[in-house]
Amino acid sequence: MGMSVRDVANRAGVSVGTVSNVLNRPDKVSPRTVERVRKAIDELGFVRNDAARQLRAGRSLSIGLIVLDVSNPFFTDVARGAEDRAAEDGLTVLLGNSDENVEREAAYLDLFEKQRVRGVLISPVGDSVDRLESLHSRRIPAVLVDRPTTDDRFSSVAVDDVAGGYLAVRHLIDTGRRRIAVVGGPVSLRQVADRLAGARRAAAETEGATLEYIETDALTVLQGRRVGEAVRERPVPERPDGLFAANDLVAMGLLQALNMFGTLSVPHDIAIVGYDDIDFAAAAVVPLTSVRQPSAVIGSTAVDLLMREAEAPDDFTREHIVFQPQLVVRESTMPGASGGGTPQ
Structure with a gap:
């Protein structure tokens, strides 16, 4: 005892x-x-008992962070950026994985409220506005992460995913692809919807280009592999010659399935573009062209906004910071492209 x-x-x-x-x-x-x-x-x-002391003082030394999928290296990097920035103020980050599940997200928000965290960073599954408003009324600010918004009740840090989707499909078209498929989902995720919107805009600009959307249940390697196997079995006239995956994990699954029997070649038969530019992208069997997001900077910037609001909740003007994505070209779309890729 x-x-x-x-x-x-x-x-x-x-x-x-x-x-x-x-x-x-x-x-x-x-x-x-x-x-x-x-x-x-x-x-x-x-x-x-520091926890009890903090509760009495009404100021926690913790920040809550809820991500969509902790197994996705993009969110791991976001968390690392947040942790490094929080540590500068002597704070720790409590990480919750919603797994794209609304009920799990709500459970973490309840837990963080009970812990009276200094604030919450969240990449929301759906519309969490009412719940976040409730937190705000209890002097617990929230910042939306990887989710753009024009809602002035919350600050946000994100990447322009519409521009990212446009970059990906514009690149596929510029390399001669005309039958494009966008793979990933669910489309209820704002990130997926925005990337798809950008992809459609790029395809609409080019005569003769077609764009198909293949929705998945989750943004995982397994889901990408399942779609890749189905694409591989299509007759050549019905098969896409360019695939834009909503994230790099889906792209890895597509790549695995298409390379499985050696009957198709990436990028000769089908070119693939991913999204996030995780570390594994450059190390893939066929190095992956990807749309890069500044993941660690997103995390650290979100903590900056959160701390400024926590220190002056009544005087803080909420901000919406949007980073521009960059295309990194590798062999999955252009044979002989440099492994490191050059942002376009």
Whole structure:
């Protein structure tokens, strides 16, 4: 059983209030008493309950972060950027994985509210506005991550996914592809919907180009592989010659399926573009052309906005920061392209 402040006071022969002063305001206690109390703390192995102290003070040393899929390296990098920035202010990041599930997202929001976190960073599954408004009324600000918005009730940090989808399909068209398929989903995810909108805009600009949307249940390698196997079995006239995957995990699955029997060649028969430019993209069997997002910078910028609002909630003007994506060209669309790729 852990030792309490009262146990320390009894051992040191002082009041509980004196122990509290030593822990929180040692300048108010004589050096000899401080030494005596600290000796008692060492002898008893006392560890103070910072969580309870923070709750009493009403200021947590934690930030909540909810991501759509913790297995996606993009979100891992976002979390790392957030952690590094939070550490500069002596804060920790509590990570929740909604797994694109509304109920799990709600459970994490409930948990973070009970913990009275300093604020919440969230890449929402759907429309979480009412729930986030409730948090805000309890002085817990929220910042939307990887989700653009014009809603002035919340700050946001995102990438222009419409521009990213346009870049991807424009590149496929520029390399001679005309039968394009966009793969990924569900389309209820704002990121997927925006990337698809950009892709459609690029295809509409080119006479003779067609665009098909193949929705998946999730943005995973397995879902990409399933679609790739189906595409591989299509007759040549019905088979896309260019695939734009809504993220790199889906693109990896497509690549695996298309290369499985050696009957199709990437990019000779089918070119593939991914999205996020995760570390694995450059290391794929056929290095993957991808649309790059500044993932770690997204995380650190979101913490910046959150801390500024937490420090001045009534005077803070909410901001919407949108980064521009970059196309990194590799062998999956252009044979002989450099492995590192050059942002276009």
